[in-house]
Amino acid sequence: MAKKRANGEGSIRKKPSGRWEGRYTQGIDPVTGKAIQESVSAKTQAECKEKLAKAIRENRGVPLNHTGDYTAAEWCRLWFETYNKPNIRYNTAKGYEGIIEHHIIPAIGAIKLKQLSSIHIQRMYNDLKENGRMPRGAKQNDKALSNTFVRRVHAVLQAALKQAVKERLIPYNPCENCRIPPKDKKEMTILPPEKIGRYLQEAEKYGVLPMFYLELSSGLRRGELLALQWTDLNVKERILTVNKQVTRMEGELDVTEPKTKNSVRKVALSQQAVDLLVQEHEQHPDNPILFPSPRTGGYWSPDAVSRINRKLLKNAGIEEHVRFHDLRHTFATMAISSGVDVKTLSSMLGHYSAGFTLDTYTHITNDMQRGAAEKIGGFMESATAKPEPEPPDPPEESRCKVIPFEKVV
Incomplete structure (x- = not known):
């Protein structure tokens, strides 16, 4: 099981063979733009942890990019390997990686991070929503992507660029000025x-x-x-x-x-x-x-x-x-x-x-609220109902006269 660690400390997992493996990001390949992954191995978790910490200390200070002028592809990959992947579940990481490699990079990956604008990103969202996008080398997919998926792409890119702002690589996050589609309203299916x-x-x-x-x-x-x-x-x-x-x-x-x-x-x-x-x-x-x-x-x-x-x-x-x-x-x-x-x-x-x-x-809950509203409505109707008027007194001549007892006798 992979062991979660703090940002920059790499990740540790136990391999099926029983040995422990520690992985960390050393830097960025200037040719491919992909993160350079290194690993250490040991018999025990403690030994692996010590080896991993030593390897990171020895490589700390190695420039991640010799110019610091990242493309969007270089930064998204670096952010994913360094800040994101070590701290999320395996299946979630695979999903994030797919979004970066199949949707973000084909659309805006070649743009320099410092030149990336809201209009670049907005056009990407619009294209994903209207036409969909396939991995490199595949034919264009005409099937539009759902609002939910476009919002997921936005969440990944926004997180990556937010970290770039913290690293002072860019002055602001261009995702903040983009309009994303509303949430999809899907009818929930249940077993009747x-x-x-x-x-x-x-x-x-x-x-x-x-x-x-x-x-x-x-x-x-x-x-x-x-x-x-x-x-x-x-x-x-x-x-x-x-x-x-x-x-x-x-x-x-x-x-x-x-x-x-x-x-x-x-x-x-x-x-x-x-x-x-x-x-x-x-x-x-x-x-x-x-x-x-x-x-x-x-x-x-x-x-x-x-x-x-x-x-x-x-x-x-x-x-x-x-x-x-x-x-x-x-x-x-x-x-x-x-x-x-x-x-x-x-x-x-x-x-x-x-x-x-x-x-x-x-x-x-909407159905329950409607039911509650009907109950409250019934209560309020009873509470505000006007009382029935008292019947009027009969006329004077029709009233029964009270005869004194002594006269009856």
């Missing part, structure tokens, strides 16, 4: 509540009921679900600890830290969920993994679990296109609809704020 029973019946037939039941009753991310171990479950308190995830790195399954610090959390479970997990563990009591692969005995591949989800949908006759990640949305939707407050749900999902949860599930 009335079809959950059929779905879980197929999961039981397939032998994966505990895994999919837990997903629908906790909303864990796929990698978090697959990384669970038996020791993460407190059976008595019905509490599940989430502190790791399974990801695929360079073709190999790896257990890493969760997506964010907020992803490390404790999730309360129902008694039925706990009973199913206990039954699951009894099937393989000597395996520490909560859901081991029946084929390898190790962790499930995330892709394999997604394929099982598609099979369950097909076997259950469910026509909706529901991804495995949509099971997480299904849980959240049912929770909100059942009256779970957003702050509690945000904590269960591992979101960084309740505001993010509200923004993600606006379609559900």
Whole structure:
């Protein structure tokens, strides 16, 4: 697992062979503009850490660019290798690298950093939005890129140029004057509540009921679900600890830290969920993994679990296109609809704020607000209703006369 380190300190990871490798950026190749990566190797983590620190000290002071006059390509690559890549997850890093190499560099990479203007960047965004862009050597793609993807390109470039401002390579960040497209409004797909029973019946037939039941009753991310171990479950308190995830790195399954610090959390479970997990563990009591692969005995591949989800949908006759990640949305939707407050749900999902949860599930909270508005409207209508007028007194002659008792006698 790669060990996160501070900026400029390189990164350390344990290789499949058991040895430890430390990597750091030495400089920029003046011909290709790509970062020059160097590495050290050792038997232990401590020895590797010492070697890495020594190598960085010895190379500190080596000019990253002999003139300091970077092109946009040179700087984006240097920023990615030095400031960004060592401090983010592997899959996130691959995404950033793809954005830099396939979208930013082909469009503005040849422009000198000091000459890069907002108009260059704005034209790139417009071109991505209208025409799309393919890697070098490929034919132009006529398919427009989504607003979400263009915003992602903007986020990467803005971060790179923000660091360039801090390094005093440029006086200001030209991204700040650009207009980016609005967020895409996509209809969220969930597993229809009335079809959950059929779905879980197929999961039981397939032998994966505990895994999919837990997903629908906790909303864990796929990698978090697959990384669970038996020791993460407190059976008595019905509490599940989430502190790791399974990801695929360079073709190999790896257990890493969760997506964010907020992803490390404790999730309360129902008694039925706990009973199913206990039954699951009894099937393989000597395996520490909560859901081991029946084929390898190790962790499930995330892709394999997604394929099982598609099979369950097909076997259950469910026509909706529901991804495995949509099971997480299904849980959240049912929770909100059942009256779970957003702050509690945000904590269960591992979101960084309740505001993010509200923004993600606006379609559900809007329906709830309309329902609340109707209830409040009914209350206010009752409160402001005018009272029925008192009936008028009958005429004088029609009133009953009271006869004294003594006269009656």
